[in-house]
Each structure stands twice: as C-alpha cells, then as structure tokens.
Amino acid sequence: MKTGRFWAWVVFILGAAYFFIPLIATAEFSMRMRRGAYSFDAYQIVLGDARFQATFMYSVVAAIFTIILGVLVVVPAAYWIRLRLPQLRPIVEFITLLPLVIPAIVIVFGYIRMYGSNSPLPFLANDTATNALLVIGYATLSLPYMYRAVDTGLRTIDVRTLTEAAQILGAGWSTIITRVILPNVLIAVLSGAFLTFAIVIGEFTMASLLNRPAFGPYLQNIGANRAYEPAALAIIAFAITWGCMSLIQILSRFAPKSANRPN
Amino acid sequence: MAEPFLSIQHVRKSFGATTVVEDFNLDVAPGEFVSFLGPSGCGKTTVLRMVAGFEEPSAGKIVVGGKDITRLKPNQRNVGMVFQAYALFPNLTVAQNIGFGLKVAGMSKPAIDSRVAEMLDIIKLPQMADRYPYQLSGGQQQRIALARAIAPKPKLLLLDEPLSALDAKVRVSLREEIRSIQKKLGITTIFVTHDQEEALSISDRIAVMYGGRAEQVGTPFEIYNRPATKFVANFVGTLNVLEGKVTDAASGKVQVNSQEVSLKGKLNGSKSGDTLSLALRPEAISLGRQPGHDASLSGEIAEVHFLGSVIRVRVGIGGNTVSLDTFNNSTTPPPVVGDKADISFSSGDMLVLH
Numbered sequence: 264m265k266t267g268r269f270w271a272w273v274v275f276i277l278g279a280a281y282f283f284i285p286l287i288a289t290a291e292f293s294m295r296m297r298r299g300a301y302s303f304d305a306y307q308i309v310l311g312d313a314r315f316q317a318t319f320m321y322s323v324v325a326a327i328f329t330i331i332l333g334v335l336v337v338v339p340a341a342y343w344i345r346l347r348l349p350q351l352r353p354i355v356e357f358i359t360l361l362p363l364v365i366p367a368i369v370i371v372f373g374y375i376r377m378y379g380s381n382s383p384l385p386f387l388a389n390d391t392a393t394n395a396l397l398v399i400g401y402a403t404l405s406l407p408y409m410y411r412a413v414d415t416g417l418r419t420i421d422v423r424t425l426t427e428a429a430q431i432l433g434a435g436w437s438t439i440i441t442r443v444i445l446p447n448v449l450i451a452v453l454s455g456a457f458l459t460f461a462i463v464i465g466e467f468t469m470a471s472l473l474n475r476p477a478f479g480p481y482l483q484n485i486g487a488n489r490a491y492e493p494a495a496l497a498i499i500a501f502a503i504t505w506g507c508m509s510l511i512q513i514l515s516r517f518a519p520k521s522a523n524r525p526n
Numbered sequence: 527m528a529e530p531f532l533s534i535q536h537v538r539k540s541f542g543a544t545t546v547v548e549d550f551n552l553d554v555a556p557g558e559f560v561s562f563l564g565p566s567g568c569g570k571t572t573v574l575r576m577v578a579g580f581e582e583p584s585a586g587k588i589v590v591g592g593k594d595i596t597r598l599k600p601n602q603r604n605v606g607m608v609f610q611a612y613a614l615f616p617n618l619t620v621a622q623n624i625g626f627g628l629k630v631a632g633m634s635k636p637a638i639d640s641r642v643a644e645m646l647d648i649i650k651l652p653q654m655a656d657r658y659p660y661q662l663s664g665g666q667q668q669r670i671a672l673a674r675a676i677a678p679k680p681k682l683l684l685l686d687e688p689l690s691a692l693d694a695k696v697r698v699s700l701r702e703e704i705r706s707i708q709k710k711l712g713i714t715t716i717f718v719t720h721d722q723e724e725a726l727s728i729s730d731r732i733a734v735m736y737g738g739r740a741e742q743v744g745t746p747f748e749i750y751n752r753p754a755t756k757f758v759a760n761f762v763g764t765l766n767v768l769e770g771k772v773t774d775a776a777s778g779k780v781q782v783n784s785q786e787v788s789l790k791g792k793l794n795g796s797k798s799g800d801t802l803s804l805a806l807r808p809e810a811i812s813l814g815r816q817p818g819h820d821a822s823l824s825g826e827i828a829e830v831h832f833l834g835s836v837i838r839v840r841v842g843i844g845g846n847t848v849s850l851d852t853f854n855n856s857t858t859p860p861p862v863v864g865d866k867a868d869i870s871f872s873s874g875d876m877l878v879l880h
Binding site: 420421424425427428429430431432433434435438443446447 | 578579580599600601603604605606607609611613614615616617626627630631674675678
C-alpha cells in the first residue's frame with residue numbers, strides 16, 4: 264500500500280513538473296528584462312502598448328459575437344435534436360467534430376475562394392463583412408466545444424417532459440426555450456462560452472489570413488521580433504485562459520439542481 | 527349520461543405499422559373522474575397524450591365542451607396535466623412553478639400571487655412558496671405539480687400515472703387528496719394508472735384497456751363484480767378460474783372436475799357439451815359448507831399462508847387450485863395442508879367468462 268502511494272506521488276510530481284517547469288521558466292524569463300533584477304517591465308511594455316489594447320479589444324468583441332452566434336445556433340439545434348430528432352444525433356455530433364479534423368487554414372482558404380469580392384456573398388469586400396466572416400469562422404471552430412457543452416447540459420434535464428409541461432401550461436416555443444430550457448442549461452452554455460472565448464482570444468490562422476487586427480496575429484508578431492515581451496504575453500494569455508476555466512468552476516456551483524429524480 | 531364534456535370518438539393511433547390504439551371511444555360527463563386502467567403497452571398513456579395534444583390521432587376525433595380539439599396544439603387546449611416524473615421546472619421556485627401558466631396567460635402579478643397563494647392553501651403547502659423543487663420530497667413535488675396544473679383553471683385535468691414514483695404510504699394519502707381536490711373543484715379528470723387498487727378506490731368510472739382498446743368501461747363496482755371479458759376479470763382483482771363443461775344447458779348444470787354446480791340463468795347462449803371458464807373472487811368462497819351458499823366443491827388443502835389478520839388458503843380441486851381468504855380467529859387454528867376440505871359459494875357469485 265505504502266509503495267503504491269510512493270509511486271503515485273512520483274508520477275504526480277513528474278506530471279506536475281512537466282506542466283509547471285516550463286510555465287515557471289517562462290514567468291521567470293518574462294521578469295528578467297531589467298539586467299540583474301526581476302521586474303514587470305515586459306508586462307508594463309506589453310500592457311501599455313496601444314496595439315495590445317486594440318488587438319485584445321478586437322478579439323474580445325469578436326469572442327462576444329462568436330458566443331452570441333454560437334448560442335443562437337447551437338442551443339435551439341441541440342434542443343430540437345434531443346426533443347424531436349434523436350436519430351440525427353450521431354450525424355450532428357460528427358459534423359460538429361469536423362472543425363477538429365479540418366485545419367483552420369483549409370477552412371479559411373475555402374472562405375477566401377467562396378466569399379471573394381466577385382462572389383454573390385462578398386464577405387471579403389469590406390471590413391465589416393470580413394469581421395462577420397471571421398466571427399462565423401470562429402463559431403465554426405468553437406462548434407465542437409459549444410455543442411458538447413450544451414448537449415451535456417441538456418442531458419441533465421428531462422427535456423421532453425419539461426417541454427410538454429410548459430406546452431400544456433400554454434407556453435409557445437420561444438417561451439419554452441427562453442424560460443425553461445435555457446435557464447436550466449445556462450451553466451453548460453457558459454462553459455461553452457468560456458471555451459469559445461479562450462479559443463478566439465488566441466486564434467491566429469483565420470485572423471491572420473483574413474487580415475484582421477486580432478490578438479493572435481499580434482502575439483505572433485511580438486514573438487517574432489521581441490525577447491521578453493512574448494514571454495509576458497504568454498503568461499497573460501495563460502492567465503486569461505485559466506481565469507475562464509475558474510469562472511466555469513465557480514458558476515457551475517450555481518447550476519439549478521435537478522428535481523426530476525423521484526424520491 | 528348528460529351531454530358529455532369530453533368525447534373521444536373512434537380514435538386510432540398508429541406509429542408506422544404498429545397500431546397502439548384501435549377504435550377507442552369514451553364519453554366523460556362534466557366533473558367526472560375516469561381512470562384508464564391497463565397493463566404497460568395497452569395504449570392508455572397514448573390516449574391521454576392525444577387528449578393533451580402531444581400525439582395526433584391517426585383517425586377519429588376528440589371533442590371537449592362541444593369543440594373539436596383534435597388538431598389543436600397542446601398550448602391551445604386549456605388542459606392541465608400532471609406527469610409521472612413531476613416535471614417541475616428546476617430553475618423556478620414553487621410559487622414561480624405554480625404561477626408559470628398564469629404568467630404565460632398574461633395575468634397581472636397581484637392576480638398571479640393571489641391565485642398561487644390559493645393553490646398553496648388547497649394543497650396544504652402554504653409555507654413552501656420560496657423553495658426550489660430539489661428541496662421538496664417526491665410527494666410534495668407532485669402536490670406542487672397538481673397545483674401548477676389546476677392554477678390556470680383548465681377545462682380538463684389529465685393525470686399520467688402521477689403516483690407511480692412515490693412510496694406506498696404517500697401514494698395512498700396523495701390519491702385521496704387528489705380525489706378530494708378534484709371533487710371540490712368539480713374538474714373533469716382523466717387518470718392513467720396500472721394500479722387497480724388506485725383506480726378502484728378513486729374513480730367514478732374505469733376504462734379497462736388492453737391491446738389498444740377499451741375492454742370495458744364501467745363503475746368500479748361493475749368492473750370488479752361484473753367483468754365483461756376474461757381479460758378484465760383476470761386483470762382486476764384476484765380471480766379463481768375453473769374450467770367447466772355444460773352438462774344441461776336448460777337447467778344450468780355445469781360439471782367442474784366431476785362435481786356438478788348449478789348456474790341457472792348464467793349460461794346464456796351456451797349449449798350442453800360446451801366448455802366454459804368460470805371465475806370466482808376469493809372473498810365469495812368460504813371454507814366448509816356455509817348457510818346461504820347453494821354450491822359446493824370438495825378438494826384438499828394445498829397451501830396455507832398466515833398473513834396476520836387474514837389466512838390465505840389454496841384448495842386443490844381436481845386439476846384446479848382455488849384461493850380463498852379467511853379471517854384469523856385466535857380460537858380456531860388454521861387449516862392443515864393435506865386435509866380434506868369443502869368450499870362453498872353462492873352460484874350467483876360465479877362469473878362465466880367469455
């Protein structure tokens with residue numbers, strides 16, 4: 264028993280070291296900008312850079328629109344599949360997994376060919392339309408995470424009976440989705456939303472090839488030309504991602520508890 | 527019957543090639559409490575769901591208060607429903623759950639609050655308004671579900687096995703409460719159950735269903751004492767079935783295991799030589815020859831089960847076994863297995879099953 268515990272600790276320590284040592288090294292390096300002393304100079308430069316603020320805000324706004332689009336598409340779709348078309352679930356699950364299999368660069372080249380200025384849908388003709396295309400692309404990239412999060416949330420409630428209970432009380436579809444289904448899967452939707460946020464903030468390929476001033480291309484640009492700032496940016500990006508994950512954990516405590524289990 | 531409030535006319539429901547309800551007909555009077563009783567898969571819930579609007583009949587029509595509602599959506603029917611799985615909205619408090627239908631109907635907040643308070647009083651849970659469903663027991667949740675269903679004053683109340691998920695004690699008390707609330711409000715109610723005791727105890731009438739059809743519709747007394755078919759007789763209550771052969775149709779003589787019993791006036795349509803299934807309820811049979819019983823059979827005690835206040839005895843008569851219950855008497859020892867015994871009954875209590 265004691266030997267087993269010893270080896271368990273060895274494996275745990277090795278795993279933790281594999282994860283934390285590069286992180287600590289990056290953090291330590293990011294603070295060595297000033298010779299002979301630790302400082303937050305690299306962070307000050309990065310956070311004070313107008314391009315950082317502009318690209319970060321651009322990506323935050325893009326992430327918010329991506330989340331809205333994702334929720335509008337995924338929640339009704341996942342709900343309807345659970346309620347009326349369960350036989351389609353394997354097909355839809357497969358489709359939502361495609362963005363993990365098809366590289367973003369392939370998708371974005373497809374966009375460029377399909378939606379050029381001569382296309383009937385000229386998304387690339389002006390900045391606003393290109394921004395919209397970028398959001399659509401991000402929603403596609405985040406589909407595997409958003410769909411799974413929402414579907415898992417729907418699995419925890421009795422979708423059919425709750426829908427029927429609301430219907431028989433006079434509710435129409437919009438009332439059912441907004442007042443019965445969405446509040447009960449809100450935490451799952453938020454989980455999907457934070458994962459989407461984390462993906463969009465760091466995304467490079469689509470933003471770069473569509474020539475959008477997003478945070479991902481800025482990260483790449485800084486990484487190619489500076490020494491300490493990329494390390495600081497990596498730590499900032501890591502903190503944002505972990506902040507999102509922590510929020511998911513905190514919010515999940517407020518999830519409505521299922522009362523559909525007979526006592 | 528006066529003008530029916532609910533009329534289900536020649537309703538059929540098929541899912542693909544499978545027909546689950548076949549030519550179902552039922553008229554329900556205003557304020558009546560009718561139970562659909564039957565085994566799993568008999569179509570009782572499907573009929574209820576067609577009345578609710580969750581399933582569309584393949585044929586036939588459903589009329590409520592003189593209006594054909596067959597093609598109306600569930601939210602246009604003004605029907606209340608209580609589900610087996612409670613189906614309370616987990617994100618809403620008890621008061622919000624009860625007020626849901628009222629809010630959807632566009633009632634003002636003071637009117638909703640007043641009606642919710644009234645409902646909480648009716649179900650005797652006035653202190654629970656601010657609780658969430660997960661903070662309530664199963665029985666309390668189902669009471670709230672009932673209050674939520676009747677709060678919008680529906681024309682018709684549908685109860686889909688509302689007591690199945692509850693423990694035995696709560697089930698009995700809640701069914702009495704449901705019946706008392708239903709009587710008080712005078713709301714026409716359809717109650718689906720597979721529990722015969724439940725159906726017999728609270729219904730004005732029962733529709734016993736089998737294979738998608740209503741085998742018999744009648745009062746609990748009629749269903750129990752005068753079952754129309756073999757299925758109804760077997761499904762409702764405990765029944766002893768004996769095979770008999772008509773020896774003299776004119777005088778009603780039937781031979782059961784080489785012993786003769788007289789069933790005068792009960793053999794309508796049977797001819798001498800016909801074989802019949804005869805049925806007797808355990809409570810109609812006495813051990814020994816009793817005064818007032820005009821028929822008797824002899825056999826041997828096969829089993830004795832002491833159940834406290836009652837002793838269940840099984841008597842072997844030829845190839846048949848007959849069950850009967852006798853009250854426990856502290857001065858009389860129970861019968862002994864292997865002893866010879868006579869059983870007696872009134873031939874009027876014997877049912878001829880068709």
